Amino acid sequence: MRTHYIAGNWKMNTNKADAVKLAQDLVKELKGKKNTYMIAPPFVYLDAVAQVVKGSNIILGAQDIAANDNGAHTGEVSADMLKDIGVQTIIIGHSERRHEIGESDMLINAKVLKSLSKGLDVVLCIGELLAEREAGKAEQVCAFQLDAGLSGVTKEQMSHVTIAYEPVWAIGTGKTATPADAESIHAFIRKHIAKLYDNKVAENTIIQYGGSMKAANAAELLAEKDIDGGLIGGAALKAETFVPICIL
Numbered sequence: 182m183r184t185h186y187i188a189g190n191w192k193m194n195t196n197k198a199d200a201v202k203l204a205q206d207l208v209k210e211l212k213g214k215k216n217t218y219m220i221a222p223p224f225v226y227l228d229a230v231a232q233v234v235k236g237s238n239i240i241l242g243a244q245d246i247a248a249n250d251n252g253a254h255t256g257e258v259s260a261d262m263l264k265d266i267g268v269q270t271i272i273i274g275h276s277e278r279r280h281e282i283g284e285s286d287m288l289i290n291a292k293v294l295k296s297l298s299k300g301l302d303v304v305l306c307i308g309e310l311l312a313e314r315e316a317g318k319a320e321q322v323c324a325f326q327l328d329a330g331l332s333g334v335t336k337e338q339m340s341h342v343t344i345a346y347e348p349v350w351a352i353g354t355g356k357t358a359t360p361a362d363a364e365s366i367h368a369f370i371r372k373h374i375a376k377l378y379d380n381k382v383a384e385n386t387i388i389q390y391g392g393s394m395k396a397a398n399a400a401e402l403l404a405e406k407d408i409d410g411g412l413i414g415g416a417a418l419k420a421e422t423f424v425p426i427c428i429l
C-alpha cells in the first residue's frame with residue numbers, strides 16, 4: 182500500500198525568517214501525522230531549515246543539484262554539500278528548470294544518476310506543455326521524459342525515485358487537471374514504469390500530482406487510484422494552506 186507523499190516546493194520564495202517560521206509551524210502541526218512529508222526551501226535557507234526539521238517527520242529536499250562532483254563549477258551545489266547539511270531528497274527536472282533555464286533531458290538524467298549514486302532520493306518531474314496536450318501528445322511526452330530521465334537507473338534504485346506528474350499548463354495557473362484526466366496520465370505513467378522495469382516496481386513507485394493543488398481539490402485528486410501524493414507550490418508557502426493537504 183502506497184501512503185501519500187506530500188511535498189512542498191517553495192521555489193524562489195520566502196526570506197530566511199519566514200522560511201524558518203514556516204518550517205517550525207510545519208514541524209509542530211505535522212508531528213505524529215501519518216503521511217510522508219517533504220519541504221524544499223531555496224538553497225540559501227536549506228541549512229537554517231535543516232536545523233528546524235532535524236529529528237522531525239519532515240524530509241528536507243533541495244530544488245536542484247549539480248550533475249558534477251565538487252570542483253570548478255561556478256554557482257553549482259553538489260550532492261556532497263547537500264548531504265553535508267542534511268538534505269535527503271532532490272527535486273529534478275522541474276518544468277521551470279526545463280523551460281525557463283533550458284535543462285535538457287540528458288542533464289536531468291545526469292542529475293538523477295548523480296543523486297542516486299550519492300545515496301540521495303529523487304523526485305523526477307515530468308509533464309507536458311499546453312500545446313503538447315492539445316496536440317494529443319501528453320502520454321508521448323511523459324513516456325519520453327521517463328525514458329530519458331530514468332536511463333541507467335536500476336530496478337533497485339527505483340525504490341529511491343518518486344515521479345511527479347506536473348502538467349506545465351496547470352502550474353501556478355489555478356488550472357488543475359480534472360481528477361479523471363490526472364488519473365489517466367498517472368495510470369499511463371505507472372504502466373510505462375512497469376514496461377521499463379516490472380509490475381512490482383511500478384506498483385511501489387509513488388507518483389505525485391503537481392499543478393495548482395490546494396486543499397479544495399486535493400482530496401478528490403488523492404482519491405484516485407494512481408495519484409499517491411502531491412508536489413505543491415503556491416499552497417505550500419503557508420502552514421494554513423499546506424497542512425490541510427498533508428493531513429488528508
Ligand code: 13P
Pocket residue numbers: 190275347351352353354355391392393394412413414415416
Ligand atoms: P503550484 O502548486 O503553485 O501550481 O506549483 C506546482 C509546482 O510546480 C510544484 O513543483
